[in-house]
Amino acid sequence: MKDLLKDFLETSRDRIKTPITGSFALAFLLWNWRPILVLLLSDSSIENKIKHIDKNYCGYWALLAPLLIAIFYTLLVPYLTMIIERMTLGAIKGQRYNKKVLDKLEEEQNRISQEYELMKASREFEIEQIKSGQRSINELSERIASLEAKLQASKN
Template sequence: MDIIRILSEHFRDIFGAVKQRASSPIVGTFFISWVLINWKLVYYFLFSSEDVADKIRHIELYYIDVFPNLYLPLAFTATYIIIYPLLLHLTNTIWVAMDNLGKRGSSYFIKNRIPISKEDQRRLFESMARQEARYKAALKEKDDEIDSLSQSLNFQTESLRRAKSTGFSSSNSSKFDMTVSDEKPTLIPDVYKVIESVDGKFRFEDILAREMDLDKDDTLHSKELSTYAEIIKMIVKRYPEPWKIQELTILNGGRQNLSTAAVHSNAKKLISKGWLIEIDFMDAKSLAFTDEFVEKLNSVAIG
């Protein structure tokens, strides 16, 4: 009984594997095409009254040919596998197009046959248009909110990564992890207003000129100083999010347009000074303040 059970399980596995292979489109298509092309061979073998040996000899003499037995079924199978998905996609496309056409026809019929006055009809469609506009406005508002939250989350993640990579020793890391958010300096409110005021602008540009070794009275140095100041102001406006590197317009005794490449080149000098860092934010090269420069700006604002 054990032998019978083992053999039955073994053959059941074999039949299952054969069934799985036969159910594939390639095997099934090849088998059906082979039977259709070689139907005379199949008919003779199944229904001829001759004995098996004579059938085999007759088949070997008259029906064994590599072209109908192999090449034609393979060609039919390849054609079917290539053409069938295209036809299926085409019919689905036609179906969807006709369905949409039918819906538009029904909408047109209802619009022109609806048993109400033209004035009521106009008010009805205006109401529908207003509802659609409100829906689109609400959807855009939610999309903008999602984008804003996503950008804020990405920036906070990047800030946390930078904070953790500042070089704490492993023995002190657990102690500093609990306090890093408290110790990390943040820009005080209204910094932008301060550095745009008369006194604040003077202190701000004085620090920039001194730290960057520039002469405020020199024409060339003055333009370079204005470029640095404008880049920093753009980052202050976006704080705490990074500022995407882009074109700038500098007003310093005239109007000067800086390309993105020129802005990036000037920003590299501030990066080498240790004031800015360059990061990828929302798939764009962006600039953010270092902790050192946040403290420096805070000192300017405090006076």
């Protein structure tokens, strides 16, 4: 008996997991929400509830409409999703391309910024050398060295 109940529950669970069953159950609840609320929330006796639901809400559309909605959802929605994905594919590729371009621009901007900082530091170093007189001494030493080389060349 326990095995029979276990098999029944597993089979029921597998059936509920199928797309058409789940879609039908949801569509049925959404389509027939009024009679469900009447059944659950009305203060009338159960006989009166059933008579009211049978008189006002029972018909072919109570089952046919949810079935059509479930079939539409199960069969056509995957194709609609595929069409929408194809339509948005261009936008997704464009976004990826824009990100690559922005990343390259950011790298270039960082490189230029680093070069600017190096040039700025070099200028500040030269200004400090000029202020301290170190540059003029270096220039004079270089000039003396070049003049000595010329003198040596003219002697030979």
